[in-house]
Amino acid sequence: MFKSLALVALATISPSALCAPITSRDIPFGQVITTCTTPNTIALTFDDGPSSYTPQLLDLLGEYKVRATFFVLGEASQSNPRIIQRIRQEGHQVGSHTFDHTSLPTLSYDQIVQEMTSLESVLQSTMGDIPTYMRPPYFDVNDLTLQVMSDLGYHVITASIDTKDYNHNSPDLISQSYDKFVTELNNGGNLCLAHDTKEQTVVSLAKMMLDETKSRGLTVTTVGDCLGDPEASWYRSSR
Numbered sequence: 001m002f003k004s005l006a007l008v009a010l011a012t013i014s015p016s017a018l019c020a021p022i023t024s025r026d027i028p029f030g031q032v033i034t035t036c037t038t039p040n041t042i043a044l045t046f047d048d049g050p051s052s053y054t055p056q057l058l059d060l061l062g063e064y065k066v067r068a069t070f071f072v073l074g075e076a077s078q079s080n081p082r083i084i085q086r087i088r089q090e091g092h093q094v095g096s097h098t099f100d101h102t103s104l105p106t107l108s109y110d111q112i113v114q115e116m117t118s119l120e121s122v123l124q125s126t127m128g129d130i131p132t133y134m135r136p137p138y139f140d141v142n143d144l145t146l147q148v149m150s151d152l153g154y155h156v157i158t159a160s161i162d163t164k165d166y167n168h169n170s171p172d173l174i175s176q177s178y179d180k181f182v183t184e185l186n187n188g189g190n191l192c193l194a195h196d197t198k199e200q201t202v203v204s205l206a207k208m209m210l211d212e213t214k215s216r217g218l219t220v221t222t223v224g225d226c227l228g229d230p231e232a233s234w235y236r237s238s239r
Contacts, residue, residue: 027155027227027228027229028155029149029150029153029154029155029156030146030147030148030149030150030151030154030156031146031150031156032141032146032156032157032158033155033156033157033158033191033227034157034158034159034160034191035160035188035189035190035191036190036191036223036226036227037226037227037228038221038225038226038227038228040217040218040219041190041218041219041220041221041225041226042185042190042191042192042213042218042219042220042221042226043068043069043190043191043192043220043221043222043223043225043226044066044068044069044192044194044206044209044210044220045068045069045070045071045095045135045157045159045191045192045193045194045223046068046069046070046071046194046195046196046201047070047071047097047135047193047194047195047196047197048071048072048073048076048097048101048195048196048197049070049072049073049076049080049083049195049196049197050070050072050076050077050080050083050084050087050196051076051080051196051197053196053197053198053199053201053202053203054070054080054083054087054196054202055083055086056202056203057196057201057202057206058083058086058087058090058092060202060206060207060210061090061092061206061210062090064210064214064220066210066219066220066221067090067091067092067093067220067221067222067225068092068093068220068221068222069092069093069094069095069133069222069223069224070087070092070093070094070095070196071095071096071097071133071134071135071157072084072094072095072096072097072119072123073097073098073099073100073101073119074098074099074100074118074119074122075099075100076197077119077122077123077126078122081126084123084126084127085126085127088127092222093131093133093222093223093224093225093234094123094127094131094235095131095133095134095135095157095223096116096119096120096123096130096131096133096134096135096154097119097134097135097137098115098116098119098134098136098137099114099115099116099118099119099122100115101137102115102137103137103138103140104136104137104140104141104142104145104148105140105141105142105144105145109144109147109148112144112145112148113148113152116134116148116149116152116154117152117239120239124238124239128237129235129236129237129238130235130236130237130238130239131154131234131235132153132154132155132233132234132235132236133154133155133157133223133224133234134149134154134155134156134157135156135157135158136156136158139158139159141156153236155227155229157191157223158191158193159189159191159192159193160184160188160189160190160191160192161180161181161184161185161189161190161191161192161193162180162184162192162193163177163178163180163181163192163193163194163201163205163209164176164177164180165177165194165195165198165200165201165205166195166198168200169198169199169200169201170200171200171204173200174200174201174204174205177194177201177205178205178208178209178212181205181208181209181212182212185212185213185216190218190226191223191226192209194206194209222234
């Protein structure tokens with residue numbers, strides 16, 4: 001088990017240091033993170049994949065020369081190892097979304113560990129290492145969930161922009177997700193949730209979001225980047 005050194009550090013930090021720029025050591029394990037800290041960045045994140053739509057999304061991200069974060073599930077990762085490998089090869093970030101998308105507060109300590117380590121085993125065999133970033137299904141957490149994530153050494157990521165694209169997965173509705181994206185971007189959001197399992201997200205919404213961020217001069221990047229975390233810290237070699 002990994003101890004959260006960042007949590008200990010936060011408990012002893014001096015008041016004069018509270019406004020200091022964030023560094024990789026400041027990013028806590030087992031605490032919910034909702035926003036980016038690097039100025040002028042936005043993190044686009046995609047949950048529940050990989051899916052048959054993911055390669056098309058990767059093509060689009062490549063055209064725009066931007067990187068994103070993919071919070072993946074167990075069975076989808078088992079079924080699509082080459083897509084996982086492509087995600088990594090093209091410089092994107094892979095994070096954990098648990099093995100089977102169970103609401104973690106409904107589980108015991110050992111069951112939560114099993115959710116995380118089962119996916120770790122899949123990713124270890126596919127890409128050679130395991131993530132240090134995770135997103136809890138439904139954003140559901142409680143004290144026990146966060147304790148497990150601290151013990152396992154996971155940064156817990158939610159979002160400050162939620163497109164709700166799963167409610168608008170049709171050509172005549174997807175603009176509602178774009179409108180929600182723009183509204184929450186205007187309100188200061190900079191960590192965006194969407195799904196690469198939804199056709200309209202891949203064929204329509206993603207491009208609209210990329211065009212909007214480009215028009216604002218924002219840098220689209222991974223969660224790790226937007227938190228100022230060196231890429232070497234996004235993964236660990238093994239459990």
